[in-house]
Amino acid sequence: MSTLDILPPDEQLVVATVRDFVDKEVKPVVRELEHADTYPEALIERMKELGVFGLAVPEAYGGTPVSTFCYVLLTEELARGWMSLAGAMGGHTVVAKLLQHFGTEEQRRRHLPRMATGETRATMALTEPGGGSDLQALRTVARKDADGYLVNGSKTWITNSRRSGLIALLCKTDPDATPAHRGISLLLVEHGPGLTVSRDLPKLGYKGVESCELTFADHRAPAEALLGGVEGRGFAQIMKGLETGRLQVAARALGVGRAALEDALAYARTRESFGKPIWQHQAIGTYLADMATSLTAARQLTLHAARRADAGHRVDMEAGMAKLFASETAMQIALNALRIHGGHGYSTEFDIERYFRDAPLMIVGEGTNEIQRNVIVSRLVERGGLDV
Template identity: 85%
Template sequence: MSTVELLPEDERFIVGTVRDFVDRDVKPVVRELEHTNTYPEALIEQMKRLGVFGLAIPDEYGGTPVSTPCYVFITEELARGWMSLAGAMGGHTVVAKLLLHFGTEEQKRRYLPRMATGEVRATMALTEPGGGSDLQAMRTVARKDTGGYLVNGSKTWITNSRRSQLIALLCKTDPDAEPAHMGISILLVEHGPGLTVSRDLPKLGYKGVESCELVFEDHRAGPDAVLGGVEGRGFAQMMKGLETGRLQVAARALGVARAALEDSLAYAQEREAFGKPIWQHESIGNYLADMATSLSAARQLTLHAAREADAGRRVDMEAGMAKLFASETAMRIALDAVRIHGGYGYSTEFDVERYFRDAPLMIVGEGTNEIQRNVIVRQLIARGGLD
């Protein structure tokens, strides 16, 4: 029995629908879109129709809610076709979860129904040019006045920021707070005067979907812009949101790794050397065996974290482990796929070189793997060990 078959029938149907979309509509066009760095407008529209942007939103707000394991499988399928498509819905899902867990009822009703259809797409803005993973050192400040908040600062590596209508902005509402995280809030901001999307960052991979720099210069946010209505809770809120984000990145890594393995299996059966298919040569066969084993382990680790999340447990350690292991696995599998394909693996006429360029994003995205290890060891100590 495949792991997908452990899902309820309605969720298996959704995963199958996304799989068919990837095989029918994504794979035939992905190479050209990716190499020309073209925004996949038509594919995003199809994802909206499939309900992909409403997967974390309850029925009452017009969503198509699924379990976290189902969400992992859907993300994996999208990334198997093109990792950028999974990126287009990753931050959006985190913002939906943030609204659901922490938003006021008015905030939920304002945004979630339109987010469910994809009419409003959301992203989160955490990273700053000088800050990287040190979120508490951020310099973006929102100062309260009679009209709401005035926001000043800059963010970078913000995916989907040019085409998203809603930005969950991590910023300081009290720059003098001690400890620093007590002065951090999430502001729900929209595009308008004082917010400039300054440039699309040039990237090794992760093409088609934009990652930008944002500059706030006296950008006005309303008096009700703070997520949940209470200042100073943003850091804890975002740490909870990142549990979902890290599971999503782990699932993207599974998709890239699976695509690399599937291409390698097919090629190793077609390609002959010294009178037999190359998979029969022990060196190549060993690569394939190790690739399949490590991918299976990464998937089980990710699904374990997903099930724990659905059980209502804190999963910062489990999601960190999944993200760490799955991303390192994807990088290794992508490199081994290049080895198996030989010279063709280095050619832009094969998809293997794209997997090799896309895989590193999951190592550094959503908190670098070095940061994941810090999270994991702190939780190990706090919990008194693994059990």
């Protein structure tokens, strides 16, 4: 029985549809788009048509929600074709979950129906130029007055920031609060005067989708933009959202690792040296065996976290483990795939070099792996050990 067989028939169809989209529409064009660093407008439109942007939106607001387990598998499929496509819907999904869990009914009615169709795409704005992973040290401030909030500050490395119509902005509504997290809130910001989006930041990989710096200079946000309507809850809200985000990043890593393994296996079966396929040489065979074993372990760890999330459990530790292990696994698999391909692996005419450039993003994105280790050990101590 395959992993897909565990899903109900409707969710199996969703994953199969995305897999078909990747094989028939993404793979034939990805190398050209990626090398040109071209925004994949046509592919994004097809993702809208397929309902991908509504998979985390409740039916009551026009979505077709799927389980976290299913979401992990379809994200893996997208990333297998092109990791950037999975990134194009990553933050969008987290914002949809934030609205579902913490938004007011008015906020849900305003944003979720348009997010379900992809008419409105959403992203998160957390990282600041001087803050990195220390979210409590943020300096973006939203001061309340009679007309709502006046926002000043900057964010960096914000994916989809130019094309997303809704930005979940982490900011301080009470800069003097002690401890600091009590003064942090999330605002649902839309583009307008006082919000400037920079040029696309140059990147090693993760091409096609934009990552920019945002500058807020007396940007006006209405009072009803405050997620949930109560100040000071933003840090807890975003920590919950990052559970989904880290599972999504883990699933992206699975997709990159799987693509690299599939390409390496195909190459090793057809490439010959010393009169036999290179997979029959012990060094190459060992690489392939280890790659398949570690990828399988990473997938099971990620799906374990997804199951717990679907059961309603807190999964910050499990999502951290999945993100940590899957991303390190993808990086190692990409490196070994390059070794197997030899000189061809270093050529831009093969996809291996793309996997090798894309894999590091999952190591540093959505909280670095060093931060994941801090989260894991903190929760491990708090829980008194593993739940076995």
